[in-house]
Amino acid sequence: MTKNDFLMSLKDKLSGLPKDDFNERLDFYSEMIDDKIEDGISEEQAVMEIGTIDEIFAQIINEVPFRKIVKEKIRRKKKRKVWESVLIIVGSPVWVPVLIAILAVVISLYLTVWVVLVCFYITSISMFISAIGGFIMAVAQMISGNYPIGVLFIGAAFFLIGLGILIILGIRVIAKGFLMLTQKTVKGLKKLLVNKGDAQ
Amino acid sequence: MDIQLKRGLLDVCVLSAIKDGESYGYKIIKDMKPYIVLSESTLYTILKRLETADMLTVRIAEYDGRLRKYYHITNSGIARIEEFKNDWKEILSIYKFVTKEGAAND
Numbered sequence: 001m002t003k004n005d006f007l008m009s010l011k012d013k014l015s016g017l018p019k020d021d022f023n024e025r026l027d028f029y030s031e032m033i034d035d036k037i038e039d040g041i042s043e044e045q046a047v048m049e050i051g052t053i054d055e056i057f058a059q060i061i062n063e064v065p066f067r068k069i070v071k072e073k074i075r076r077k078k079k080r081k082v083w084e085s086v087l088i089i090v091g092s093p094v095w096v097p098v099l100i101a102i103l104a105v106v107i108s109l110y111l112t113v114w115v116v117l118v119c120f121y122i123t124s125i126s127m128f129i130s131a132i133g134g135f136i137m138a139v140a141q142m143i144s145g146n147y148p149i150g151v152l153f154i155g156a157a158f159f160l161i162g163l164g165i166l167i168i169l170g171i172r173v174i175a176k177g178f179l180m181l182t183q184k185t186v187k188g189l190k191k192l193l194v195n196k197g198d199a200q
Numbered sequence: 201m202d203i204q205l206k207r208g209l210l211d212v213c214v215l216s217a218i219k220d221g222e223s224y225g226y227k228i229i230k231d232m233k234p235y236i237v238l239s240e241s242t243l244y245t246i247l248k249r250l251e252t253a254d255m256l257t258v259r260i261a262e263y264d265g266r267l268r269k270y271y272h273i274t275n276s277g278i279a280r281i282e283e284f285k286n287d288w289k290e291i292l293s294i295y296k297f298v299t300k301e302g303a304a305n306d
Contacts, residue, residue, distance in 0.1 A: 025244055027267075028225060028240070028244045028247075029240060029244075031224075031226075031266070031267070031269065032225050032226050032229075035224070035225065035226035035227075035268075038264075039226070039230075050240050050241070051239065051240070055241075056241060059245075063245070
């Protein structure tokens with residue numbers, strides 16, 4: 001691919017973003033390619049060494065905050081035709097509450113997952129506390145001579161400790177996984193928004 | 201390697217490449233090549249980050265009919281290199297200890 005084709009395709013793919021987010025980077029690549037060519041590397045090779053268009057697209061998207069992408073989309077939408085704007089405003093008593101409702105449901109579902117995780121965590125803490133109580137009871141029983149019951153309490157206390165640890169370990173894994181899922185979703189959304197942008 | 205660690209290390213590498221005098225994109229990559237391979241995209245991100253942190257300044261000059269950006273280290277940048285060297289003196293002695301222990305057990 002020639003340098004210009006490469007830069008053009010990249011600009012095209014990034015057309016959903018505000019110019020200042022990628023113009024500087026493209027200038028940087030352009031300078032780099034020119035220097036490589038001057039150093040004896042072929043134009044094709046120089047372009048290839050930068051990376052594929054998709055890779056660079058992903059890198060740039062990664063660095064732009066989600067809010068900016070959304071802002072840019074909204075800014076673009078202002079260029080729409082008059083009748084579209086009228087329709088949106090007129091229909092707003094309908095779609096605004098619906099949108100708010102949908103967002104509220106999505107957000108509360110998301111938060112619910114975290115709340116459930118926290119509940120499990122609290123449960124395991126209470127198991128540890130109960131285990132302490134179990135040990136105290138065990139000591140009390142031992143003192144009054146009820147050794148079998150004391151041993152039972154010790155066993156129960158250890159059981160609770162073990163269960164508490166298992167729960168905490170499980171929660172940590174799930175929380176990490178869920179967090180990564182969230183990040184991946186945000187990345188995917190960013191890509192989706194920017195891609196739809198170049199249809200404007 | 202830990203991503204944060206590598207990031208910090210690459211930052212210092214780039215600073216070192218411009219320590220003795222200003223340099224430009226491609227030359228920085230070439231100078232670093234015998235030691236570590238750096239992609240253009242990574243370098244761009246690093247240079248941007250260092251500029252925001254005031255560890256280097258940028259100047260645009262004409263070269264051969266086109267524009268080229270030259271990067272110049274600042275005092276903060278030099279201080280960062282010194283900080284790195286001091287940190288790693290300690291890490292090196294720890295490494296010596298760790299590898300010495302292993303040899304003694306062989």
